[in-house]
Amino acid sequence: MARLLKFIAAAATAAALVSPLARAADPYPAKPIELTVAFQPGGGTDSMARAFADAARPYLSQPIVVINKAGASGAIGLGYVANSPADGYKMAMVFAELLVIPYLNLGKVTYEDFQPIARFTSDPSSITVRADAPWKTVEEFLAYAKANPGKVTVSNAGNGSIPQLAAASLGEKIGTSFSHVPYLGSAPAILGLLGGQVDATFVAYGELKAHVESGKLRTLAVMGDKRLPGLDNVPTIKEKGIDLTSYVWRGLAVPKNTPPQVVNKLREVAAKVANEPAFKDALAKQNLTFSYADAPEFRSQMATQSAGYQKLIPTLKLN
Structure with missing residues (x-):
């Protein structure tokens, strides 16, 4: 019995030593992360994505690679990410039009298909x-x-x-x-x-x-x-005397059901990037107004605005 107990203890010790090494050998991210822009290269959303990818390099073990998937007012690129595996290796630049796409029958993707990471800009119309x-x-x-x-x-x-x-x-x-x-x-x-x-x-x-x-x-x-x-x-x-506001915002999101540890890692990176002077300068050069919001605040904003658009859009005469 004593010999058996010693064997179990030795096995537990070995497992305790190997486990951290195994985790250290395969951390997130273990491969490049794809960041999708739902528009052609150029423009504010694309520029912000590339600025974020550059600024995030010191904080990630793998690079962020920006790709462009344009079409259907952004619905194609957004749908591509929303329907990708929720493993943290597909991210999307999200933008205010995400909230109106389903109400205008431009696509089926909604903000609820995503887990927000952070908002970086907000500009009034x-x-x-x-x-x-x-x-x-x-x-x-x-x-x-x-x-x-x-x-x-x-x-x-x-x-x-x-x-x-x-x-x-x-x-x-x-x-x-x-x-x-x-x-x-x-x-x-x-x-x-x-x-x-x-x-x-x-x-x-x-x-x-x-x-x-x-x-x-x-x-x-x-x-x-x-x-x-x-x-x-x-x-x-x-x-x-006209009670109306309209903002164009841009941010970062991953597919819903992405593991919490991955989401938290990306939130930490986003918060660090948001404090980088070079990132803010890159946004300013594109005439984008820096306005950082972490995931909870960002999700709350999207939920509130989406509910407003759901009521508003049917009353508008849109061509």
């Missing part, structure tokens, strides 16, 4: 016109739109994009409608305005900031909770 437009104030613009339903042409980043919803929501609030002109992304929508193809755009201010500062465009109002730094003379539409 804007009401922006050319510098030579006849409207000098948001009051003048809205008065004209109300007096001429459907006449004001407004560019957006595509059917179902946040700029389109922002314009449609504002029209519903003030009792008018706009003529929506979809483009393949925010950059083309801005070029459409610069080229005189449309009267206005509701693209997020950060994405057209350079053109405002150069004097080519004029932002009449922003659709945020407060005025933007450096744009102190431009009001929010809330200040004009």
